[in-house]
Amino acid sequence: MTTAAEPEARRSPRPRADALRNRERIVAAAREIFVEEGPEAPLDEIARRAGIGNATLYRHFADRNALVLDVVLSVLSSTADRAEAAAAQEGDPFAALRAFVHAAADERIGALCPMLSGSFSFDRADLRAARARLEGDIEGLMERARQAGRLRTDVAVGDLMVALSQLTRPLPGTGCLNMDQFVHRHLQLFLDGLELPARSVLPGSAATLEDLRRATS
Amino acid sequence: MTTAAEPEARRSPRPRADALRNRERIVAAAREIFVEEGPEAPLDEIARRAGIGNATLYRHFADRNALVLDVVLSVLSSTADRAEAAAAQEGDPFAALRAFVHAAADERIGALCPMLSGSFSFDRADLRAARARLEGDIEGLMERARQAGRLRTDVAVGDLMVALSQLTRPLPGTGCLNMDQFVHRHLQLFLDGLELPARSVLPGSAATLEDLRRATS
Amino acid sequence: MTTAAEPEARRSPRPRADALRNRERIVAAAREIFVEEGPEAPLDEIARRAGIGNATLYRHFADRNALVLDVVLSVLSSTADRAEAAAAQEGDPFAALRAFVHAAADERIGALCPMLSGSFSFDRADLRAARARLEGDIEGLMERARQAGRLRTDVAVGDLMVALSQLTRPLPGTGCLNMDQFVHRHLQLFLDGLELPARSVLPGSAATLEDLRRATS
Amino acid sequence: MTTAAEPEARRSPRPRADALRNRERIVAAAREIFVEEGPEAPLDEIARRAGIGNATLYRHFADRNALVLDVVLSVLSSTADRAEAAAAQEGDPFAALRAFVHAAADERIGALCPMLSGSFSFDRADLRAARARLEGDIEGLMERARQAGRLRTDVAVGDLMVALSQLTRPLPGTGCLNMDQFVHRHLQLFLDGLELPARSVLPGSAATLEDLRRATS
């Protein structure tokens, strides 16, 4: 939930409500447009969607990269929220992991992929913290599933994050909308590859195991 | 479809060997650069890599989209070649499918994703034919694996193609190179989710099944 | 801050001490920054250096030109102070002129040059007065030197002012600091061209005359 | 006279006459406009004066600095031409030096000053060569005058170059035109400070010496 860009000392006594609102609007608009058009989308269009002038955008974000970083921060934060909500669920640990993965897709986490490449730097402490929080949350979900014998032990948190990002990555120009139906299906298939059958199941035919496995999803 | 038997119309008096070579060079250079820099790469850079002037590129391709279409055609064709080579393999049908998937990754098929979006159109007959050929080839591989009881029956050819594309999609700016190690790993995990155990395996513990599964890759 | 003592006329109810102080701070900051960065320096930077908000700057000065005019006024005034201090010196009148010229360089009078061009206007009475005062002061110094036979009679006050401005004009980006050593040397050479030998010196060899001349500096 | 920007090997067999003409036009227009408006003048205006599109300017010069460097080169070269012409003169060596200084003013050498500051670098070999050539030419003129006993021996080539630059430095916005009358006068005064009387003159009154001195100019 930390969306503040400057984690340093408070210069201005009051950040002025309308400026904060504008800043949030810009990040929200940028997030939408990055999802729809990719990270090369014109900043003017973002400003237009946010309902402000282009120079206002530059008052809040020194350059494109600064805006991208805050969008990344926003997505990391809301995705971590999802992970923590999933962890709070009762019941089968692998089901919780599945629930998180599909929820993360709805956060459009895949739109981050191209932003994490190239000149991306995790210099800022808030970014490092957000990433660490998300990784910790996911690792928690995975570890619970591993302890329950429901997750392959040879799969690391990075494997899941990269695959999740790539499989939910939007195509530029399409707004990603027509892919939605497929995305969840592909995530499901991928998770199927990570899952181990529930322990309580007695050894039986492979066909039976597979049937059980599929039934859990 | 011109079988070169008809000296009739004066359409293309002679394709002129060097012009053909130039055209191929351009497509090859474009394919490389699209993989390295994404589909927004400057056309001048493509011309430079091809060793020709930029205007020559425009003599062969009316605009960026025409070039993209030919690159798509090129990738579809060489990927279909891979699929047919995999189909020619003896042995386990699922192993053949795996072999194809990893080979397709080496064709950088993921670089096509962004090109298929937006203004992309499958108007041209040659494109439709190339896509149909590739889909037919993959469907053949999958059907053989299904018949052998090695592939889940609820997975369609489109599922595999989209997942394959997304998981191998390069990140802009990175040249995709540092991801190579991960790409094959993620493909493997995804295929694990599609695979059914070989029929001949006797019922055993789940751990044993998993070990076998992993051993096949 | 409002001591609320005089409810008299509503013209300028009171200049309010802090407002006056702000105005002076702005002019001082502007003068520094104009010297360091030239007359195109961003006004926001001036406001920052003055320790106030940019809008406050605009409350005091309608536009950039109004600020420039007050900086000109400031430099003219402090330079005239220097001229009057030099005039108060005892001794050789040409030495007094020299003292003034070098002192004026320390006032960074050369930074004014670009401000005097272009849209500059001497509309304001206070500016005309300040310029007249400075010209009068310099003319006084020169006339005394002329009367003493120490200054060429074909050199006017304008000659000296322009040359002084140009030779001390700062280079943008350098902060003028690394030129300081040269500036005084060039002023000295220039003044050498204006000087006549002291009357009391008997006719002698040119070399001797030159030695004397140099000894005075 | 070397105006080529790339002293390396010849890539293109023919530089194409119209492109060369454009390049020269751009440099000429830039030189004019830098003199009139200073080195911050909009590049679009330069392109307009040169009669070309703005992108053409960027084809020839990667950025503003590259253009500035070529203007510097142009001014250094034509000024060195002037110095060599002055050196070819018969007669009094100091008169030759004077002739050069006034000729250099007509080359607007002072417009270089702001361009030599800040991020300026003499990286390019052609620039170093042009500067060395000019310095050598001026040193030659000065040394001849020193040998003839007509120039103060405590004045170096750098002194003359900086003073010459500063005294002829144009004011932005004015086009420097209204200053022309003064510029030559101030150069004359400055040179008067560097001059020693002709050796043949017998010792006499200072007034007489001065009269002679003035008569030479």
Add this chain to the structure above:
DNA sequence: TATGAATGAGATTTCATTCAT
């Protein structure tokens, strides 16, 4: 035909100035 050159449209970014708190 192939090419280097030219071009206009668009993107990013800066800054003087105005607005609202």
Add this chain to the structure above:
DNA sequence: CATGAATGAAATCTCATTCAT
């Protein structure tokens, strides 16, 4: 009255596409 925020206009630079050699 003082301020941070907002804004539009302008400047730099890029790039797809057309032109002329």
